Amino acid sequence: MSVPLTIALDAMGGDHGPEIVISGASLSLIHHPDLSFLLFGNEQSISAQLKSHPNVAGRSRIIHTEIAVPMDAKPSQALRKGRWKSSMWLAIEAVKKGEASAIVSAGNTGALMAMSKFCLHALPEIERPAIAAIWPTVDNECIVLDVGANVGADAGQLFSFALMGAAMARALMGIDRPKVGLLNVGVEEIKGLEEIRKASTMLRETELPFEYHGFVEGDDVGQGTVDVVVTEGFSGNIALKTAEGTAKQIGQYLRAAMTRSWLSRIGAFLAQDAFKALKDKMDPRHLNGGIFLGLNGISIKSHGNTDAIGFASAIDLGYDMAKSELVSRITNDLRTFHAAPELQQQRVS
Amino acid sequence: MSVPLTIALDAMGGDHGPEIVISGASLSLIHHPDLSFLLFGNEQSISAQLKSHPNVAGRSRIIHTEIAVPMDAKPSQALRKGRWKSSMWLAIEAVKKGEASAIVSAGNTGALMAMSKFCLHALPEIERPAIAAIWPTVDNECIVLDVGANVGADAGQLFSFALMGAAMARALMGIDRPKVGLLNVGVEEIKGLEEIRKASTMLRETELPFEYHGFVEGDDVGQGTVDVVVTEGFSGNIALKTAEGTAKQIGQYLRAAMTRSWLSRIGAFLAQDAFKALKDKMDPRHLNGGIFLGLNGISIKSHGNTDAIGFASAIDLGYDMAKSELVSRITNDLRTFHAAPELQQQRVS
Structure with a gap:
């Protein structure tokens, strides 16, 4: 498969923000030269980092946002203040709109989970991602x-x-x-x-x-x-x-x-x-990245305090999951294979 | 404190039976020369091992039992077949009767737990050990x-x-x-x-x-x-x-x-x-031994497949717990300190 693949990055997430996100993207581009990025966050901060990473600058588009979800915000707060407009939300939404194949964020786990669920929705067979x-x-x-x-x-x-x-x-x-x-x-x-x-x-x-x-x-x-x-x-x-x-x-x-x-x-x-x-x-750092399974899209959480190598691993994971069409595999398996009716019954009882 | 201290050993417990139990006791005696043992199990097998460990032979008494609790027995089976007469039960009972200050067994965990609860009983304030x-x-x-x-x-x-x-x-x-x-x-x-x-x-x-x-x-x-x-x-x-x-x-x-x-x-x-x-x-092996807390007596479980060094650690733990009067400390704390009444209330509601 050589279809170029776009990943949405929440450039403001994590303890170090754009610095780690952009240098991580730069490393990941070395592994996967066909990648391109949508970078969500403060344009000025992102542009400053892109100067040191021309390979990323050449394969990315910045979408400026004024709002970043704080690392310590409660999920409900994050949703209230960051929905429709924060870098995290817009990066997730890019996946929903089909503009990106995966979203990666090193931001607040609870907020990322809540927003991913809210925006991408769970697969029909899934009660809980x-x-x-x-x-x-x-x-x-x-x-x-x-x-x-x-x-x-x-x-x-x-x-x-x-x-x-x-x-x-x-x-x-x-x-x-x-x-x-x-x-x-x-x-x-x-x-x-x-x-x-x-x-x-x-x-x-x-x-x-x-x-x-x-x-x-x-x-x-x-x-x-x-x-x-x-x-x-x-x-x-x-x-x-x-x-x-x-x-x-x-x-x-x-x-x-x-x-x-x-x-x-x-x-x-x-x-x-x-x-x-x-x-x-x-x-x-080599196995950095938790993936939310059971959603209509690929959403990946990087450790908040990781470095460029760690963030690149999380992007690589998103790349692999997108390339191998994880969501459609899961959707298909959930539809095809399910517990026998008498066992489903047990579950209800 | 130099009051001599007796520990009851289930000589038949564990993957290796008397061999490890007796050589473990021998090592523990080097650490604590004031220890003595009650050895519960097959007299012939125990005596054979005591020949190689004269220090244990000089400070122990054998109580012959025909029955040993199998490592794979279910707790209910073990209780049904081994109560009143197995090496495990009788070793626990020695603690109840005040003949020993602690019991150590490398036998079946479930059986040891069930028998310890059944024989020693939980402390009055304890719902679950x-x-x-x-x-x-x-x-x-x-x-x-x-x-x-x-x-x-x-x-x-x-x-x-x-x-x-x-x-x-x-x-x-x-x-x-x-x-x-x-x-x-x-x-x-x-x-x-x-x-x-x-x-x-x-x-x-x-x-x-x-x-x-x-x-x-x-x-x-x-x-x-x-x-x-x-x-x-x-x-x-x-x-x-x-x-x-x-x-x-x-x-x-x-x-x-x-x-x-x-x-x-x-x-x-x-x-x-x-x-x-x-x-x-x-x-x-240096930290071998789980202790059942909340019972009217000290009952210690050694790993089933440990060696003499590991079993000695479990005996040493029993020794330390007995010397420091763990059970009376716990009993005392449970009586003296308890959640404030309004919190107890919360618990009921």
Whole structure:
């Protein structure tokens, strides 16, 4: 496919605004020279940054906006003050109008979620969109959802998350029949929540475009036991943050250990290539970007405090998702595959 | 305090039975020479192991049992077949009778929980006991509960978990006023579950023997932001397993990185002391042992597949908890400190 692809960027989002957004776009253009951008935000600030990045200047159009959504605004405030006119809203609207294939913002997560839902609408089969994250595994990556769009999920919602996550795995990783697992606790006497058990039954008894693996536990995620891990947003968010925190903590241990004696310092110096490889592998910037699944369009949230490399990863994710026509895949799967009627019944009862 | 202390051991629990239990006891005796043991299980198997560990033989008594609770038995089965007569039950009962100050088992978690509740009973103020784990932090350790005794918890239960966890922190870490946090998700628009918000209000408005820090997120746990992290058992179990899995995963990355070239191999060789220190720091055996809090007695669960070092850690934990009179501290705190009446009211409504 060589159809040129346009991505809408909220240039005012994130802790660093246009500086990181434009330099991220510049890096992403090196990966994908066919990209072009719509840049929403303060024209003066954006133009100033474009001077240092002529490759972006040559492939983008600025849409000036007076209003930017503050990082600490509540979603309701953001909607009230920023709807129809903020850089975030207009960037999302560009996707709705078909002027862009995806929107990327490093702005306020709650506001982005609320505006994306309000503007793009959920797909007809979807009660609740989810945020999917890409999680590094020992050999590869896996997709985890929901990592925080909502608290709690019933069996039917977990079932939809599985369909959407699997469609994303097929699109992003090119796996024909991804393995999907439901996150649960392994302690025998509790066996997890009722809704998770119900979702498991629905997944087991329905013909699906993926392989349902069954339950997985917290330590399976990073081991790559499955390609897609499905859970509700509270535990998903806690798992994601806990893994990030643990990685950071071990990095701190490692640095402390490597500077504890002159011998270990020499060792660390000799093994510096190995440490660089390790650092790369653990670099959260390479997998930056949560994607809102279940909407009529691709909306991607970058970490607010990322740098150009991280923001470029989020743009690259938007590019890949748009190129592989994620939304139509999901729409199609949601229409084609659904829980058997008797299971749907269970859900209602 | 030099009162000799007796610990009851379920010699048949765990993947390796008496071999690990007795060699673990032997190690723990080196740490605490005043310890003595009651060993519950098959006399012949235990005696065979005692031959290699004369220090344990000299400070223990065997109570022969014909029945051991299988690792895969359901709690209800275990209770039906093992009550009054299994090694696990009798070891717990020794605590009830005052013959031992704590029970340690590497056996079936569900069975141990069910039997401990059934035999020792919950403290009068406690609706649901919790499992507390000790979690390594950057500089120290913290206590996390519940890591899997129950799924879900209401505000009042979370409040009790906070009291029990703080009492444990005072007993184990000698902190006068531990900092306690409630695990929550940070995404603005969802702000966590109703019961967590309610628990937060209760904790904020009650006079307490600890400092209530407020909400913490998954990445705060390992950073040591607080001394006690309170959450319900589903997310607590997932967080714990995710952290263990992430640590394992990074260990795998590190090994792969350090063997990728001859230079990195030499570097790793020179820095071997540093790697040993790192390995020690990350060694899960040093913090082995979940403790059931909220019961009339100390019951400790060791990992089922641990080795002698890990099992010794679990015994050491039991020793420390018994010496510091954890149960009477908790009982006292539960009686003295409780949510203000108007908050209790909220809870009922």
